[in-house]
Amino acid sequence: xxxxxxxxxxxxxxxxxxxxxxxxxxxxxxxxxxxxxxxxxxxxxxxxxxxxxxxxxxxxxxxxxxxxxxxxxxxxxxxxxxxxxxxxxxxxxxxxxxxxxxxxxxxxxxxxxxxxxxxxxxxxxxxxxxxxxxxxxxxxxxxxxxxxxxxxxxxxxxxxxxxxxxxxxxxxxxxxxxxxxxxxxxxxxxxxxxxxxxxxxxxxxxxxxxxxxxxxxxxxxxxxxxxxxxxxxxxxxxxxxxxxxxxxxxxxxxxxxxxxxxxxxxxxxxxxxxxxxxxxxxxxxxxxxxxxxxxxxxxxxxxxxxxxxx
Amino acid sequence: xxxxxxxxxxxxxxxxxxxxxxxxxxxxxxxxxxxxxxxxxxxxxxxxxxxxxxxxxxxxxxxxxxxxxxxxxxxxxxxxxxxxxxxxxxxxxxxxxxxxxxxxxxxxxxxxxxxxxxxxxxxxxxxxxxxxxxxxxxxxxxxxxxxxxxxxxxxxxxxxxxxxxxxxxxxxxxxxxxxxxxxxxxxxxxxxxxxxxxxxxxxxxxxxxxxxxxxxxxxxxxxxxxxxxxxxxxxxxxxxxxxxxxxxxxxxxxxxxxxxxxxxxxxxxxxxxxx
Ligand SMILES: Nc1ncnc2c1ncn2[C@@H]1O[C@H](COP(=O)(O)OP(=O)(O)OP(=O)(O)O)[C@@H](O)[C@H]1O
Ligand SMILES: [Mg+2]
Numbered sequence: 001x002x003x004x005x006x007x008x009x010x011x012x013x014x015x016x017x018x019x020x021x022x023x024x025x026x027x028x029x030x031x032x033x034x035x036x037x038x039x040x041x042x043x044x045x046x047x048x049x050x051x052x053x054x055x056x057x058x059x060x061x062x063x064x065x066x067x068x069x070x071x072x073x074x075x076x077x078x079x080x081x082x083x084x085x086x087x088x089x090x091x092x093x094x095x096x097x098x099x100x101x102x103x104x105x106x107x108x109x110x111x112x113x114x115x116x117x118x119x120x121x122x123x124x125x126x127x128x129x130x131x132x133x134x135x136x137x138x139x140x141x142x143x144x145x146x147x148x149x150x151x152x153x154x155x156x157x158x159x160x161x162x163x164x165x166x167x168x169x170x171x172x173x174x175x176x177x178x179x180x181x182x183x184x185x186x187x188x189x190x191x192x193x194x195x196x197x198x199x200x201x202x203x204x205x206x207x208x209x210x211x212x213x214x215x216x217x218x219x220x221x222x223x224x225x226x227x228x229x230x231x232x233x234x235x236x237x238x239x240x241x242x243x244x245x246x247x248x249x250x251x252x253x254x255x256x257x258x259x260x261x262x263x264x265x266x267x268x269x270x271x272x273x274x275x276x277x278x279x280x281x282x283x284x285x286x287x288x289x290x291x292x293x294x295x296x297x298x299x300x301x302x303x304x305x306x307x308x309x310x
Numbered sequence: 311x312x313x314x315x316x317x318x319x320x321x322x323x324x325x326x327x328x329x330x331x332x333x334x335x336x337x338x339x340x341x342x343x344x345x346x347x348x349x350x351x352x353x354x355x356x357x358x359x360x361x362x363x364x365x366x367x368x369x370x371x372x373x374x375x376x377x378x379x380x381x382x383x384x385x386x387x388x389x390x391x392x393x394x395x396x397x398x399x400x401x402x403x404x405x406x407x408x409x410x411x412x413x414x415x416x417x418x419x420x421x422x423x424x425x426x427x428x429x430x431x432x433x434x435x436x437x438x439x440x441x442x443x444x445x446x447x448x449x450x451x452x453x454x455x456x457x458x459x460x461x462x463x464x465x466x467x468x469x470x471x472x473x474x475x476x477x478x479x480x481x482x483x484x485x486x487x488x489x490x491x492x493x494x495x496x497x498x499x500x501x502x503x504x505x506x507x508x509x510x511x512x513x514x515x516x517x518x519x520x521x522x523x524x525x526x527x528x529x530x531x532x533x534x535x536x537x538x539x540x541x542x543x544x545x546x547x548x549x550x551x552x553x554x555x556x557x558x559x560x561x562x563x564x565x566x567x568x569x570x571x572x573x574x575x576x577x578x579x580x581x582x583x584x585x
Contacts, residue, residue: 030329030330049583049585052423052426054422054423054583054584055585074336075423075425076423076424077335083419084416084585086416087417087418088415088416089350089415089417091354091356092353096353100346101420101424103342103349104343105338105424106342129355145420181326182326182327182329183329
């Protein structure tokens, strides 16, 4: 169980300082994967750093299993944290990094090998220095470190970063299985799809504020219809003439007409359809795109390019 | 206020509770943190070479004395002094890097999430660098003694063992204080390159400047022993202070250059963001 209550972080001293996190409150529950979704610079990493005691908040509280992070007697045994897989001494071997962590947490030595096996790092790879690790290998090592103490709670910042498709699939299964056994998983991402496929609950943050939250079903539910035709403009006109509202979404349209009506309108207008389905998720996607666009417009520094590459 | 409402985890079929009601683990003891931090001083390639450098430089210094030392007999003090010079550089560097690598190499993210009490981690590092400092000096002295014996045998003379126990002790204390200066600079700057340069400037450039100033200005020459820690610390290499005033000067200058900056640095470490 993770609880954030009115968490606020202001960078810079005076009131004109930058509000990176603005009265953020949400709960991540045991038995569920909670996705923390937001565009670049929304405040995800800052929130997670405050949660794990690395950044002091301006106000508000964050607790894990009912305690402030710093009050956990042996945090690694209760909370697995992966905030930045590249934050390791490049001159240390992967295995040694896990050994140091295991020694700190007072774990038996065999645990290190178990975790290396779990994340698929070979004997030879584990003996290599982190300087010579690929991005995905660092990410796997970071996951191994987070899982090392068999914690009840996982806090992961963009864990899919750098993993190949098989690795992403493996991680999703691992997290889902983890939650099924009663664990609490909080993971962040700036990719809607990433969150959509793995999360049970979704919290959306934009410019430091929570803008939406709920179960995935609630957030994705959309009674409207998504339709794609070879000639979108003509189809929009036809739907409009029939008294339905339309809105362009991605390369198609969202309309409040139901599936059958939409099909009939297209048929009467002699417009061939490419796709016709319930608009589930389109609402969230729209909102997220709007959020991303807003941020991009208001950001003076070039943060927009980074996300797409990651 | 922005609050999200998330419905509670419904009793889904197949949901386990492996993690509920587990007993809280016991606290991580200080001795464990000391052990882990000591390990981290050795387990990187650069760390290992720094430790090896203690031995290598002592051997080189002893060798230099054997080759180019004075012909007037073989004195252990020559060897003791020679091995002490590289130690005065290398041991503080070890101390600096033990602190700054947490920030410069960003290992702090892992360190401070596993042990969220930064003061405890820094205190453990302090114990370790002092221990390494003392042990490093003992190793250097031992290598110097070996050099003395070898030089005596080579020249066919009986070596003179002209370093007393109290002088050993004062040299070790002097070096440990140097280690603490490095440690303090590390805690203050939390950046490897910056701290290394600052230490070198402090120990060599500043020492030169105060020496020149004291030679030119009598008022500064009188004041210097109270405020120049380089001077009071350096005096320890020839023995402990022999007057109460000299002790007081060591204390006052140490307060200015060591205790106050370290306290200030520790407060800032506690508040700093780790990222
Ligand atoms: N030390 C700092 N000083 C000033 N501003 C900061 C500082 N740290 C973070 N910020 C700002 O806080 C905001 C939130 O940053 P954060 O890293 O939390 O975003 P994020 O949601 O993790 O983004 P991304 O998806 O790109 O990782 C950004 O605008 C960032 O520039
Ligand atoms: Mg981030």
